Amino acid sequence: MSGKPRLTYCNGRGRMEPVRWLLAAAGVEFEEIFLETREQYEKLIKDGVLMFQQVPLVEIDGMKMVQTRAILSYIAGKYNLYGKDLKERALIDMYVEGITDLMQMILMFPFSPPEAKEKNLDSIKERATNRYFPVFEKVLKQHGQDFLVGNKFSWADVQLIEAILAVEEKIPAVLSGFPQLQECGLFKELSLSYGCLKSSTRRN
Numbered sequence: 001m002s003g004k005p006r007l008t009y010c011n012g013r014g015r016m017e018p019v020r021w022l023l024a025a026a027g028v029e030f031e032e033i034f035l036e037t038r039e040q041y042e043k044l045i046k047d048g049v050l051m052f053q054q055v056p057l058v059e060i061d062g063m064k065m066v067q068t069r070a071i072l073s074y075i076a077g078k079y080n081l082y083g084k085d086l087k088e089r090a091l092i093d094m095y096v097e098g099i100t101d102l103m104q105m106i107l108m109f110p111f112s113p114p115e116a117k118e119k120n121l122d123s124i125k126e127r128a129t130n131r132y133f134p135v136f137e138k139v140l141k142q143h144g145q146d147f148l149v150g151n152k153f154s155w156a157d158v159q160l161i162e163a164i165l166a167v168e169e170k171i172p173a174v175l176s177g178f179p180q181l182q183e184c185g186l187f188k189e190l191s192l193s194y195g196c197l198k199s200s201t202r203r204n
């Protein structure tokens with residue numbers, strides 16, 4: 001093994017996408033194994049690699065990690081993207097969980113039956129513009145800093161950018177009422193990392 005983290009998932013965004021984003025934001029190169037057949041997945045289960053018989057699987061620092069949240073917390077902690085103390089960490093956790101709730105709607109969207117697509121898209125727009133984006137717009141406006149927590153780039157920023165781009169992809173004008181989100185420094189910070197992510201963000 002190369003020493004790079006190895007990510008095992010299907011060739012789609014899904015639950016692995018925030019892991020790809022976070023590693024890229026931390027400047028960490030990684031390898032990917034895409035599961036293409038049922039047999040590949042069943043072999044992992046048979047070999048006892050998947051603790052709960054589920055992917056994502058991330059092999060990192062000698063561990064075979066499952067559970068997206070645990071994987072992300074580990075990476076955030078390891079690469080200093082998880083706040084300077086427990087209070088900053090609590091804030092990052094709250095922001096991340098809120099954004100994850102919004103992303104859950106986006107994750108499920110491709111599985112909507114055709115007759116429910118329009119309604120589900122409206123729900124994503126409604127939740128993004130009335131519940132989630134206003135929180136981050138207000139935070140950035142109130143403290144006047146580039147980043148959400150502690151004036152330092154963190155996991156919460158990475159998660160927010162992923163969500164903004166995912167929602168914009170479906171609803172291009174969604175940020176029109178959110179000037180802080182449009183102009184914040186988060187995008188500058190990620191501009192380098194974003195290059196490595198272009199291929200993965202093109203996935204569905």
Ligand SMILES: N[C@@H](CCC(=O)N[C@@H](CS)C(=O)NCC(=O)O)C(=O)O
Nearest residue numbers: 014015053054055056066067068069
């Ligand atoms: N709580 C787990 C859920 C993982 C999960 O549902 N993975 C799906 C693929 S996205 C899976 O492996 N499903 C197969 C199964 O549950 O049997 C996490 O966040 O990682």
